[in-house]
Amino acid sequence: MSLRVSSVCAGLSVLLWALGTNAASFDGLSRSERSGFLPSDVNAKKPAKKPKDAEAADEEEEPKSEKKDAKKKGKKGKKGKAEEEEATEDEAPAKKSKAKKGKAKADETEEAPEADKKKGKKKKGKKEPEPEPEPEPEPEPEPVDLKDEGAAAGAETPEAVPPPEPPPESEAKAEKPSAAAGGGGFYLGLRVGYGLPMGDATGDTGSLSDFYSGQIPLWIDAGYAFNSQFLVAGYFSYGFVTLADRACPAGADCSGSVMRFGVEGQYSFMPSSSLHPWLGLGIGYEIAHGESKPFLIFTLRGWEFVNLQAGLDFEVAKGVGVGPFLSFSLARYANGKIEDQVTPPTSGEVNDKTMHEWLVFGLRGSFHL
Numbered sequence: 001m002s003l004r005v006s007s008v009c010a011g012l013s014v015l016l017w018a019l020g021t022n023a024a025s026f027d028g029l030s031r032s033e034r035s036g037f038l039p040s041d042v043n044a045k046k047p048a049k050k051p052k053d054a055e056a057a058d059e060e061e062e063p064k065s066e067k068k069d070a071k072k073k074g075k076k077g078k079k080g081k082a083e084e085e086e087a088t089e090d091e092a093p094a095k096k097s098k099a100k101k102g103k104a105k106a107d108e109t110e111e112a113p114e115a116d117k118k119k120g121k122k123k124k125g126k127k128e129p130e131p132e133p134e135p136e137p138e139p140e141p142e143p144v145d146l147k148d149e150g151a152a153a154g155a156e157t158p159e160a161v162p163p164p165e166p167p168p169e170s171e172a173k174a175e176k177p178s179a180a181a182g183g184g185g186f187y188l189g190l191r192v193g194y195g196l197p198m199g200d201a202t203g204d205t206g207s208l209s210d211f212y213s214g215q216i217p218l219w220i221d222a223g224y225a226f227n228s229q230f231l232v233a234g235y236f237s238y239g240f241v242t243l244a245d246r247a248c249p250a251g252a253d254c255s256g257s258v259m260r261f262g263v264e265g266q267y268s269f270m271p272s273s274s275l276h277p278w279l280g281l282g283i284g285y286e287i288a289h290g291e292s293k294p295f296l297i298f299t300l301r302g303w304e305f306v307n308l309q310a311g312l313d314f315e316v317a318k319g320v321g322v323g324p325f326l327s328f329s330l331a332r333y334a335n336g337k338i339e340d341q342v343t344p345p346t347s348g349e350v351n352d353k354t355m356h357e358w359l360v361f362g363l364r365g366s367f368h369l
Helices: 002-027 031-037 040-044 051-127 146-156 169-175
Strands: 185-202 212-225 232-242 253-268 273-291 297-319 322-341 346-349 357-369
Touching: 185 232, 185 322, 212 253, 212 357, 232 273, 253 297, 273 322, 297 357
Parallel strands: none
Antiparallel strands: 185 212, 185 357, 212 232, 232 253, 253 273, 273 297, 297 322, 322 346, 322 357
């Protein structure tokens, strides 16, 4: 019996040692590793009861094995704790990031229905404006090499040509429009000269020169120049006349006048020149009057059918011209009045109407204002 008990005790001690080493290694594992390492049947079943003799032998050897196991467990326990702490440290940030993601998703899910509600309200109230198409970007200009352009320009440009010499002063003046020729604006002309009578005053009285020996007219033109060549004006001439011997006997106080007024047009040639000729045409009315007191007083009236004019202007200043002129008028007296000491005064229409003329020449000054 003693041999059997000793052999049983030895077997139990070996078995306990093996179980102690396994238990120490098992304690170093995590819970998940423990659960996966042990089979489900072993975890579920309870260990079988040992005989009393085996328990006594185990109690004797337990203190020895416990000391060994405590040392091993102390070493392995420290390693297990360090590993568990490292695992928990690694898992902590992952858990935090998962928690943040969960919160973000929850916030998004909460905000999504509110945003959908707002969009629904906006769509019901107003239509969203369609986005305007973005303008197409303009193509960037290609870079130009200034050196190459300068070289090409230098190759193409011909040699510099000196500027032409300015024309002489006489040509420069001729190119510019003459101020005396007149541009658009107000026109004023002053004339003075001498007039010669021609033709018959009436068929009954004879020649006009029997009444007038001549006249000194003061002539005024006033009008508007449309351009440097054409103008329209009104004219008025008052001539101081000298009576002939037939109309002014010895001892008589004699005087007389000839008034002519009407409208005229003038046309100037070569307005760009400082010397330019001109022509004029007019129509008007004439009144002739003469007195040889106390013997005779007469007045004659009639239309001036045509008044031909010609002249030549010299530019003396800007807008000022001076030159000679010639005028030839054709008129006819239609009405008259005569008073003398012998017969009573008579007036009325002239019975025998004839044509008479005035030839006037003199000097004219023109002013374009």
